[in-house]
Amino acid sequence: xxxxxxxxxxxxxxxxxxxxxxxxxxxxxxxxxxxxxxxxxxxxxxxxxxxxxxxxxxxxxxxxxxxxxxxxxxxxxxxxxxxxxxxxxxxxxxxxxxxxxxxxxxxxxxxxxxxxxxxxxxxxxxxxxxxxxxxxxxxxxxxxxxxxxxxxxxxxxxxxxxxxxxxxxxxxxxxxxxxxxxxxxxxxxxxxxxxxxxxxxxxxxxxxxxxxxxxxxxxxxxxxxxxxxxxxxxxxxxxxxxxxxxxxxxxxxxxxxxxxxxxxx
Amino acid sequence: xxxxxxxxxxxxxxxxxxxxxxxxxxxxxxxxxxxxxxxxxxxxxxxxxxxxxxxxxxxxxxxxxxxxxxxxxxxxxxxxxxxxxxxxxxxxxxxxxxxxxxxxxxxxxxxxxxxxxxxxxxxxxxxxxxxxxxxxxxxxxxxxxxxxxxxxxxxxxxxxxxxxxxxxxxxxxxxxxxxxxxxxxxxxxxxxxxxxxxxxxxxxxxxxxxxxxxxxxxxxxxxxxxxxxxxxxxxxxxxxxx
Numbered sequence: 001x002x003x004x005x006x007x008x009x010x011x012x013x014x015x016x017x018x019x020x021x022x023x024x025x026x027x028x029x030x031x032x033x034x035x036x037x038x039x040x041x042x043x044x045x046x047x048x049x050x051x052x053x054x055x056x057x058x059x060x061x062x063x064x065x066x067x068x069x070x071x072x073x074x075x076x077x078x079x080x081x082x083x084x085x086x087x088x089x090x091x092x093x094x095x096x097x098x099x100x101x102x103x104x105x106x107x108x109x110x111x112x113x114x115x116x117x118x119x120x121x122x123x124x125x126x127x128x129x130x131x132x133x134x135x136x137x138x139x140x141x142x143x144x145x146x147x148x149x150x151x152x153x154x155x156x157x158x159x160x161x162x163x164x165x166x167x168x169x170x171x172x173x174x175x176x177x178x179x180x181x182x183x184x185x186x187x188x189x190x191x192x193x194x195x196x197x198x199x200x201x202x203x204x205x206x207x208x209x210x211x212x213x214x215x216x217x218x219x220x221x222x223x224x225x226x227x228x229x230x231x232x233x234x235x236x237x238x239x240x241x242x243x244x245x246x247x248x249x250x251x252x253x254x255x256x257x258x259x260x261x262x263x264x265x
Numbered sequence: 266x267x268x269x270x271x272x273x274x275x276x277x278x279x280x281x282x283x284x285x286x287x288x289x290x291x292x293x294x295x296x297x298x299x300x301x302x303x304x305x306x307x308x309x310x311x312x313x314x315x316x317x318x319x320x321x322x323x324x325x326x327x328x329x330x331x332x333x334x335x336x337x338x339x340x341x342x343x344x345x346x347x348x349x350x351x352x353x354x355x356x357x358x359x360x361x362x363x364x365x366x367x368x369x370x371x372x373x374x375x376x377x378x379x380x381x382x383x384x385x386x387x388x389x390x391x392x393x394x395x396x397x398x399x400x401x402x403x404x405x406x407x408x409x410x411x412x413x414x415x416x417x418x419x420x421x422x423x424x425x426x427x428x429x430x431x432x433x434x435x436x437x438x439x440x441x442x443x444x445x446x447x448x449x450x451x452x453x454x455x456x457x458x459x460x461x462x463x464x465x466x467x468x469x470x471x472x473x474x475x476x477x478x479x480x481x482x483x484x485x486x487x488x489x490x491x492x493x494x495x496x497x498x499x500x501x502x503x504x505x506x507x
Contacts, residue, residue: 116335
């Protein structure tokens with residue numbers, strides 16, 4: 001890894017990072033403040049009145065405990081979609097944008113190998129993604145303790161986030177792979193954003209249940225199962241392991257392709 | 266020092282470079298001439314290891330350009346034909362970044378180069394003129410005092426005074442024994458510095474010769490205008506001796 005490049009990339013993307021943290025901090029606080037057994041009953045009424053609409057967003061059941069509530073309202077969509085958008089944007093910046101813009105020339109016209117440049121960018125992507133997640137976890141725990149002391153089972157909550165980290169790792173791997181094989185940012189964003197968004201839409205449909213429930217086999221988001229993680233189900237961790245393997249495979253193919261291919265510089 | 270051996274890269278439709286073979290000796294300045302789109306930059310991209318040939322190979326200091334580019338780059342200075350600089354930095358920040366990134370410790374040389382080209386790099390790169398960016402490119406190529414220099418149309422965008430400064434710099438480096446490959450589309454641009462010149466057209470090497478020989482063989486063209494069509498016809502019937 002090249003520290004100078006690492007610092008430079010962090011400096012040029014920290015604003016994006018702060019914006020996503022701010023957005024998530026707001027949603028996390030609002031959602032936690034909505035936790036109220038009585039409000040839960042109201043939401044249950046909603047769920048009964050229009051079950052399709054609520055389950056579409058992964059908000060099918062309200063849950064009695066704070067962690068169940070959070071796993072439905074926060075980890076059904078917000079904590080997946082916002083980090084996903086952040087990953088798509090950052091992964092695109094780290095390789096494809098440099099190639100498209102031509103500034104990759106300066107990164108490669110140096111004693112640093114392509115592999116070293118790519119590994120540095122992977123480090124930037126993973127460390128910014130995981131610090132974003134860590135900060136969100138900190139905020140969630142802090143807000144929960146302040147508003148409902150002792151209501152959140154922190155051990156379970158951390159496990160839930162470890163599962164999410166596995167999903168984000170897979171997304172990072174995929175988006176980085178697309179970024180490595182693209183010459184233009186347009187294409188990188190189209191494939192980098194298109195396929196995860198498609199998978200997420202499939203997940204939304206699968207959430208609706210009935211015949212559509214089988215669609216869950218057609219999306220990688222199924223591999224992150226908050227309910228099973230909280231229930232302490234071993235299969236949940238098998239699936240997380242698959243996510244990590246998917247991420248690692250995409251990272252290695254991406255780096256290998258970037259090392260070998262012709263660059264339009 | 267620089268060896269290009271049957272290098273071929275076919276982009277289809279007659280575009281690319283075909284069976285290019287020439288070399289640049291240690292301590293030599295080699296002018297690489299050709300019209301736009303002839304394949305100069307494509308050749309240079311192979312030397313930089315950005316692209317890989319369909320056939321043939323090229324090497325610098327005995328190291329293959331495709332597989333050992335990082336090692337080669339340690340001692341190579343490169344100026345791209347089209348300078349793309351990040352737009353969220355000032356010139357000075359960028360030069361500091363490149364120096365740190367390469368592991369250059371001698372900042373005095375960077376300052377010397379900036380002074381020489383009267384470069385005030387404090388402004389934002391985004392707002393810099395072509396000439397200013399070109400100067401930044403020069404500083405980046407020379408800052409680590411490399412043994413080999415590959416310069417792709419280095420003087421485009423520079424005013425005549427700066428072009429002269431640049432030629433002086435190239436001559437100084439040549440005197441220090443540096444190997445320099447410099448591309449251009451104008452012969453006059455390289456004739457003052459180059460020992461030998463290679464001319465490329467539509468991807469094929471047309472000739473490699475010394476500057477003196479090429480100068481002697483240079484064709485001169487004149488345009489003759491006639492007052493009337495009659496005179497022109499008379500002139501065309503004349504047997505001309507040349």
